[in-house]
Amino acid sequence: MAISKTNVPHRIYLTEDQMPTQWYNLRADMKEKPDPMINPGTGGPAVPEDLYPVFCTKLAQQELDDNTRFYDIPDEVLDIYKIYRPSPLCRAYSLEKALGTPAKIYYKFEGNNTSGSHKLNSAVAQAYYAKDQGLAGLTTETGAGQWGTAMAEACSYFGLDLNVYMVKVSYNQKPFRKTIMETFGAKVFASPSDTTNSGRASLAEDPDNGGSLGIAISEAVEVAVTTEGYRYVLGSVLNQVLLHQSIIGLESAKAFELIDTYPDIVIGCAGGGSNLGGLIAPFMRDKITGKANPRIIAVEPASCPSFTRGKYAYDFCDTAKTTPLAKMYTLGSGFKPSANHAGGLRYHGMSPILSKLYHDGYMEAKSVEQTAVFDAAVLFAKHETILPAPESSHAIRTAIDEALICKETGEEKTILFGLTGTGYFDMTAYAQYIDGSMTDHIPTDAELQPGFDSLPQLG
Numbered sequence: 001m002a003i004s005k006t007n008v009p010h011r012i013y014l015t016e017d018q019m020p021t022q023w024y025n026l027r028a029d030m031k032e033k034p035d036p037m038i039n040p041g042t043g044g045p046a047v048p049e050d051l052y053p054v055f056c057t058k059l060a061q062q063e064l065d066d067n068t069r070f071y072d073i074p075d076e077v078l079d080i081y082k083i084y085r086p087s088p089l090c091r092a093y094s095l096e097k098a099l100g101t102p103a104k105i106y107y108k109f110e111g112n113n114t115s116g117s118h119k120l121n122s123a124v125a126q127a128y129y130a131k132d133q134g135l136a137g138l139t140t141e142t143g144a145g146q147w148g149t150a151m152a153e154a155c156s157y158f159g160l161d162l163n164v165y166m167v168k169v170s171y172n173q174k175p176f177r178k179t180i181m182e183t184f185g186a187k188v189f190a191s192p193s194d195t196t197n198s199g200r201a202s203l204a205e206d207p208d209n210g211g212s213l214g215i216a217i218s219e220a221v222e223v224a225v226t227t228e229g230y231r232y233v234l235g236s237v238l239n240q241v242l243l244h245q246s247i248i249g250l251e252s253a254k255a256f257e258l259i260d261t262y263p264d265i266v267i268g269c270a271g272g273g274s275n276l277g278g279l280i281a282p283f284m285r286d287k288i289t290g291k292a293n294p295r296i297i298a299v300e301p302a303s304c305p306s307f308t309r310g311k312y313a314y315d316f317c318d319t320a321k322t323t324p325l326a327k328m329y330t331l332g333s334g335f336k337p338s339a340n341h342a343g344g345l346r347y348h349g350m351s352p353i354l355s356k357l358y359h360d361g362y363m364e365a366k367s368v369e370q371t372a373v374f375d376a377a378v379l380f381a382k383h384e385t386i387l388p389a390p391e392s393s394h395a396i397r398t399a400i401d402e403a404l405i406c407k408e409t410g411e412e413k414t415i416l417f418g419l420t421g422t423g424y425f426d427m428t429a430y431a432q433y434i435d436g437s438m439t440d441h442i443p444t445d446a447e448l449q450p451g452f453d454s455l456p457q458l459g
């Protein structure tokens with residue numbers, strides 16, 4: 001499959017005219033659909049109306065739509081996309097040389113906007129639909145802060161209020177993330193907070209609770225459903241988010257067409273699965289329809305191993321168990337990642353779409369330890385000039401490992417990975433790596449058990 005190409009530029013940009021004008025819904029081409037979301041109240045499959053109190057109407061419809069193959073990207077969304085897109089597909093010549101590999105390494109760079117990550121692609125879409133519906137404001141959670149930043153930008157653009165519940169450890173570690181969100185007009189609360197019932201309950205259990213995405217989601221959902229004119233938005237895991245993120249993969253596929261190349265291996269980091277689901281969308285489509293057969297690899301932290309050690313089961317998306325149930329690879333909504341984990345990707349569950357594809361053997365997953373991730377991050381930074389986000393560096397680690405295998409075998413494979421963002425707000429983690437205080441933690445089975453015990457018993 002790999003065509004030997006010379007003179008491929010370092011950065012391959014589409015023109016504005018070549019940018020995709022539709023999002024692609026991978027579910028439409030899946031031979032077996034992901035298991036339906038369950039309404040815990042009725043015990044039956046969720047219908048869009050069940051989701052209307054929580055999500056914007058159009059987004060609730062997208063969430064449950066397994067059939068529409070393409071969605072037109074609204075003009076208002078395209079106008080913002082064009083401020084920071086198309087994003088470049090980059091050839092990592094310098095890294096290839098440093099590794100001495102015959103592999104051709106490409107990365108799709110999504111960090112070239114103020115939010116610093118791919119999250120803006122869905123934030124803009126979600127804020128647009130909220131505005132279009134005449135809503136006053138939105139609530140959301142943020143872990144490391146990238147999603148909150150992206151939503152703050154998008155809400156400010158469309159003139160919507162935004163309340164962000166930020167996981168307390170990150171809030172304390174990354175004060176400037178809060179400042180950026182506030183610059184764009186968002187209100188930011190350290191979660192667990194004393195402003196919600198679920199936050200107060202978590203604090204009553206443990207006053208020193210450093211928070212988790214699951215708790216922050218509970219707080220944000222509670223405020224959304226109890227405030228007139230508000231809805232809740234989520235930056236990953238959901239089907240609608242993967243739909244919006246398909247722009248990453250569609251642009252990548254088109255750029256590869258321009259250089260008459262096709263990737264043999266597609267690699268992405270996986271937190272909730274949104275960047276990976278978006279990046280692989282057209283390549284997975286080719287795989288499902290038999291047009292091509294790329295290897296697709298999800299990379300997750302060894303300390304939060306949803307794919308590689310989780311259970312494929314129905315679970316809640318939040319800690320207070322208020323959301324609908326999704327069938328996914330999960331460590332249980334009660335899972336608490338180890339305190340020494342610095343690299344993001346901490347969510348207990350995984351996109352139901354990717355979970356199904358993984359379960360059915362369409363993709364691989366591997367876990368990597370954080371010191372090895374930062375080794376890769378620093379090597380990448382030195383050769384490609386971009387300081388990568390710790391999350392993205394999970395994909396870099398695996399891309400390097402695959403390129404080193406090519407060095408052994410002499411194969412000239414074409415490797416694509418998603419460089420989801422920059423790491424300029426992650427200097428605490430980089431500092432730990434540089435001063436040698438960063439450690440690895442692989443949870444024991446006993447440490448994972450309480451999370452699995454929190455899984456709902458159905459039936």
Ligand SMILES: *Cc1c(COP(=O)(O)O)cnc(C)c1O
Nearest residue numbers: 146236271272273274275391421
């Ligand atoms: C949020 C984030 C991720 C992980 O989220 P996914 O939904 O799994 O894509 C990865 N990289 C960066 C830079 C992020 O901000």
